[in-house]
Amino acid sequence: MARQMPEKIGETALHEDAMTGDGRIDFEIIEGLFFAYRDFISDPDAILEKSGFGRAHHRVVHFVNREPGMTVADLLDTLKITKQSLARVLKQLIDSGYIQQVAGP
């Protein structure tokens, strides 16, 4: 059951579930997702605070670690942030030696 969770909370399901069908919004689902994410991110935030890096850096390191050699375009598509934001974050990670950038094939 646990394995199916990400699918169940995919964007289509959430969108439908949060609307009760009569035009009212189901605040409990919306708030449930906020509370889940708030608690999900609190431990990483506490660790990041000591490191001087932020959530965006953490995400880049996570996804590059999961798929070494991934392209900047793939990373942009995964994170859905602006090119400018990613460039800034990537530069800091490259300058610190956490990420290595190489020319494409």
Next chain:
Amino acid sequence: MARQMPEKIGETALHEDAMTGDGRIDFEIIEGLFFAYRDFISDPDAILEKSGFGRAHHRVVHFVNREPGMTVADLLDTLKITKQSLARVLKQLIDSGYIQQVAGP
């Protein structure tokens, strides 16, 4: 089924579900929550960008609207942000007339 979701993704369940029991981490659950939240927040972000307010302002307005008359202490407990952050956000919302602050009973 949909109604139970917030409970299922509560912090205890998540913590257990993300660990596979043999010390490995189940990245799919972790990434599923990130993707769900990323898409959940993208429409509000786009609207907020035009307003000059951020996610923190949106959250304060949301929860105060849900429970008019709530105390600053309750708001802090709900948002789990620092007193300093909340004070800054609240001041901007009060100055703009979106939130009214009154003395307690």
